[in-house]
Amino acid sequence: MTERTPLSFGAIERELGPLVERSWQSFAMPVLELRVDNLLPVVAGLRDRFDFALFLDVTAVDYPERSPRFDLVYHFYSRRHHQRIRLKVPVPAERPVVPTLTGHYGSARYMEREVHDMYGIEFAGNADLRPILLYEGFVGHPLRKDYPIEREQPVVPYRAG
Amino acid sequence: MNASPPIAAHLDRSADGGNVVVNIGPSHPATHGTIQIVAELDGETVKRADVHCGYLHRGFEKEAEHHTYHKVIPYVDRLNYCSALNNGFAYAEAVEKLLGIELTRRCIVIRTLLCEYNRIADHVTCVAASIMEMGAMTAFLYLMTVRDYIFEHLNHLTGARLTYSYVRIGGLARDLPEGWLTRLEEILVFTERYLERIHGLLDHNRIFIDRTRDVAVMTPEHALNWGFTGPTLRSTGLALDLRKDAPYLAYPELDFEVPVGIKGDNYDRYYVRMCEIDESIAMVRECVGLLSDGPVSVDDPRVTLPEKEAVYTEIEALVHHFKLVSQGIVVPAGEIYVSHEAPNGELGFYLVSDGTSRPYKLHVRAPSFVHMGGMHTLLEGYEVADVVPTFGSMNMVGGECDR
Numbered sequence: 001m002t003e004r005t006p007l008s009f010g011a012i013e014r015e016l017g018p019l020v021e022r023s024w025q026s027f028a029m030p031v032l033e034l035r036v037d038n039l040l041p042v043v044a045g046l047r048d049r050f051d052f053a054l055f056l057d058v059t060a061v062d063y064p065e066r067s068p069r070f071d072l073v074y075h076f077y078s079r080r081h082h083q084r085i086r087l088k089v090p091v092p093a094e095r096p097v098v099p100t101l102t103g104h105y106g107s108a109r110y111m112e113r114e115v116h117d118m119y120g121i122e123f124a125g126n127a128d129l130r131p132i133l134l135y136e137g138f139v140g141h142p143l144r145k146d147y148p149i150e151r152e153q154p155v156v157p158y159r160a161g
Numbered sequence: 162m163n164a165s166p167p168i169a170a171h172l173d174r175s176a177d178g179g180n181v182v183v184n185i186g187p188s189h190p191a192t193h194g195t196i197q198i199v200a201e202l203d204g205e206t207v208k209r210a211d212v213h214c215g216y217l218h219r220g221f222e223k224e225a226e227h228h229t230y231h232k233v234i235p236y237v238d239r240l241n242y243c244s245a246l247n248n249g250f251a252y253a254e255a256v257e258k259l260l261g262i263e264l265t266r267r268c269i270v271i272r273t274l275l276c277e278y279n280r281i282a283d284h285v286t287c288v289a290a291s292i293m294e295m296g297a298m299t300a301f302l303y304l305m306t307v308r309d310y311i312f313e314h315l316n317h318l319t320g321a322r323l324t325y326s327y328v329r330i331g332g333l334a335r336d337l338p339e340g341w342l343t344r345l346e347e348i349l350v351f352t353e354r355y356l357e358r359i360h361g362l363l364d365h366n367r368i369f370i371d372r373t374r375d376v377a378v379m380t381p382e383h384a385l386n387w388g389f390t391g392p393t394l395r396s397t398g399l400a401l402d403l404r405k406d407a408p409y410l411a412y413p414e415l416d417f418e419v420p421v422g423i424k425g426d427n428y429d430r431y432y433v434r435m436c437e438i439d440e441s442i443a444m445v446r447e448c449v450g451l452l453s454d455g456p457v458s459v460d461d462p463r464v465t466l467p468e469k470e471a472v473y474t475e476i477e478a479l480v481h482h483f484k485l486v487s488q489g490i491v492v493p494a495g496e497i498y499v500s501h502e503a504p505n506g507e508l509g510f511y512l513v514s515d516g517t518s519r520p521y522k523l524h525v526r527a528p529s530f531v532h533m534g535g536m537h538t539l540l541e542g543y544e545v546a547d548v549v550p551t552f553g554s555m556n557m558v559g560g561e562c563d564r
Contacts, residue, residue, distance in 0.1 A: 027258060027497050053385045056500075057526040061513055073511065075498055075526070079385070079399075082406040086498060107388025110534025118222075133215040133563060142223055149220075149227055 012085070016045050026086070033088045040099050042087065043074075047104060051080035055105035058112060060091070060119040062145045069093035070119060074101075091121060100126035118143035180208060183545070187216050191294050191549040194559025196533070198540070198548060205544045210537040214530065217563035225523040229489025230256050230330055233523065238324040240525060241561040244283035244504045246275045246315075248561075249328035251501035254409065255510040256330050258499060259492050260463065267455040268332050273411040274448035275315075275327075276501075277441040278345075281352065282311040283504035283556075284392075284434040284441075291431070291553025292363065295372050300362045303355050310348050317341060330490055331465055332458025342449060349442050356438060363431070373427035377539035377551040384425065387535025390528055391506025392433045393555060397425030403502035415447050427547075430554040464490050489518035498526075505529055505556050529555075529562035 009030050013023055019038040024031055034042055046052040054077040061071045074087040091098060100123040101108035112123040113132040120141040123129065131138060135155055140147050180201050187197040195216035201209040221240070225233045237252045238245035250272050257264065264272075289304035312322040318341060319325035319334070327334050363369045379389075381399040394401055402419040404412045420436030422429025458465050466485055471478035494516035500509035506528030513522040532555050539551050 026495070029498065053382075054390070055388055056507065057498075057509060057511065057524070059511060059522075059524040061522045073524075075509070075511070077507075079401065084407075084498065084500075105388070106386045106538070107531055107534055110531065111388075114530070131215070132213075133218040135215070142220060147223075149223055 012046075012050065015049055016042055019045070029084050029086055031086045031088060033090070036089055036091065036098050039087070039089055040101075040104075043076075043101060043104055046076055046078075046085065050078050052076040052078045052085065054079065055101060055107050055111075056084070058101075058108070058115055060115055060121060060143075062119065062143065064145045067092065070096060070121060072098060072115070072121065096121045097124050098122070099124050102126050117141070120144070179203065185548060187213070191552065193290055194557055194562065196552075196557060196559065196562070198552070200540070200545060200548065202545055205546070207540050207543055207545055207548065210540040210548075212533050212536050214533050214559075214562050217559040219564070221525065221564040222523055225520050227519065229518050230492060230520065231489060233520065234328060235324065235326045238326055239560050240527065240564065241283070241503060241505065241508075241529070241558045242323050243286045243558060244279040245323060245325050246279040246327060247283075247501060247503045248508065249325070250276060250410070251499060251503070251508050252510050253328045253330055254501070255497050255499040255512045256490070256492060258497055259495050259512065259514055260330070260490070261493075262331050262459055262461060262464065265332065265456050265459055266453055267336075268457045268459075269411050270448050270451045270453070271333060271337065271457060272328075273415070274445055274452075276410065277444040277448070278311065278315070280504045281438050281441045281445075282308050282315075284438050285311075285352075287504075287553070287556040288359070288431060288434055291550060291556075292369070294549045294553055295369065297362065297366075297369065300359050303358055303362075307348075307352050307355050310351060314341075314344055314348055317344070329458060329464075331461055332456075336457050342452075345445070345449070349445060352438075353442060356435065360435065370428065372547075372550055373431060373554075375424070376427045376543055376547045377554070379425040379539065381425070383538070387538060388531040389506065389535060390531070391502065391504070392430060392437060393506060393532060395419065396422035396429035396433045398423055403500060403507060407500075409501060411448065411451060414451065415444050417444050417447075427550050427554045491516070491518050492520075500526065503528060505558065505561070506532065508561075525561075525564055527561045527564060529557045529559075530564075533557060533562055 012030060019042050020032045020034050022033040056075040056077050058074050063069060068090040070091040072089040072091050076085050100112060112126050113129055115121055116129045117131050117134045118141055138153055180203050183200050183202055185198040185200060187195045197213040199211040200207045221236055224236055234249055237248045240248045285304045285308045289301045293301035316322045317338060319327040379397055381397040384394045384397045398421045400419045400421050405419055417440045420433050422433050467478040467481050472482045492514040494514055496513045498509055498511045500507050508528060509526030511524040512520055515521040536555060540548055
């Protein structure tokens, strides 16, 4: 077993504080909120200085009434500290573009494709943003709150009667 | 009728003149689950592979936003339908943590027991399917017998073989039935006996070793980079296991090892799974020893239905029942990420509540999906005949991958 070294929240704040807008703890998980421009430096810092070697997940949350409209939510896992961290990046609907993490983690390739499918957020630098769970020609982004759940877009037309 | 393919494979456009592009799937006997692998071949060698998933996408996350917290449970079961209980427990824990509910002791132990029991069934299914595709029909039938005994036994407990809907927010649907633990021990003994036969049939089998040893090899760094977790990551020798590293349920009390492989090839993935079954059997027995009497559900009016008897005789209980069923559980606003060590890897639920009775956002971190994102790296450079064993060793489950 690898030795467990608890990661102090303070250490992250000291190292990455200037790049972070707001930080707090949620159910024992550190959460950092940051601007889009600071995403890549923060991710690089987490990976190189705190051994966040595993990029777990990326998804988005849609707040149609809010500006900026989307929150992009990343989760990482630190192998050395056995700890997870969450990054939140507000993204405006007018310009939903964030830099890709494919340069840091291979796993970003697929996961970013899904977010692109579901929310229409562009990942600048990800060369392969073809649909993944949806199909080519699908109109709209189904996990946006303004996409009605009953809308149907069949690939093959339904049989009459 | 003219139906166009859902995704244009970029290999069609860029394949070398001398290479051949072959479609494996989406509907192929070896792609249990529906997935398409577009492979560019130079002779027998896979030069490039493009893995397409999404054929089983049914909008789980969108549906969840329109259902009350309890009504999401049957959907959750249909993610990884080989180990539906593990999914349900991870989802329920996310909701329970937002509500601040402490489970009863008996519930924690039964959930842990069932997690490991379902893990046995999941691993057995994975090993059975992947060796059957290499022609080992006997081993396949032995393992399917084990799997079916477990599923029939879980049927006795929950009323369903695969999709159990057994978890409840704050507890379980019902307690263990009479005689269930006796039968459990019989099945564990039976499983051990059959696993010995599998070891005897496969471990030193020349054909099996030739097909799996040194095929789809990866280093721990490679595995981490591509987001592999679970037995696939551990086959590279890295002992990352959430049950040890971030223990949940009753795992801190259990004594178990984390088996790891040595080179991260298909053989190691087989062997790690077999060792994990041994550990799980021991853990199930430990859990039986930890079982104590008591209720399986918390007594919390926010989540627990009143006794049926009271619903029919007392107006307060009737109103309470009606409110819980029609309106659902109201979960305080907040966000949480809960992850469990599912048989395939890290299964995470990211839940955002806005203080109503439906999730504002429920995202699944599905290990199968992430694994498919890195699978092309394990196919490229190997023979086309290795595609099937490698794919089998990843244990992709379509329901979970495509959600």
